[in-house]
Amino acid sequence: MEDASLIRRLREGQVPLTVCPLSNVALRAVGSLADHVLPAMLAEGLKATVNSDDPAYFGGYIDANYAAARSGMNLGRQQIVTLARNSFDACFSTEAQRIRWKAELESAAAGADG
Secondary structure, three states: OOOHHHHHHHHHHOOEEEEOHHHHHHOOOOOOHHHOOHHHHHHOOOEEEEOOOOHHHHOOOHHHHHHHHHHHOOOOHHHHHHHHHHHHHHOOOOHHHHHHHHHHHHHHHHHHHO
16 A cells, blocks of 8 residues: 555556455454555555455454454445455456346345435
């Protein structure tokens, strides 16, 4: 996040970035979830995704990483939806599947608002 030209290149190229919050803390890449750069990545429009890294060792499958990101980084619902949408854009899948999954996500998010 210190290199503005790299951030610009990542944003313009929509390069997917895998972020593993719980292992980042366990490996001391960050001191705590509150210190994590994921919110800044989202604010910069980067294609960040939440992932799990060796969940049995680092103590968190994907749902635990999402929950930790939401509570520990104070992410709002829209940021969580963006992270999920980014994961569909970044995955190895057909375009038809991505479209279907994103429509289901948007429907679920809209239902949560009501």
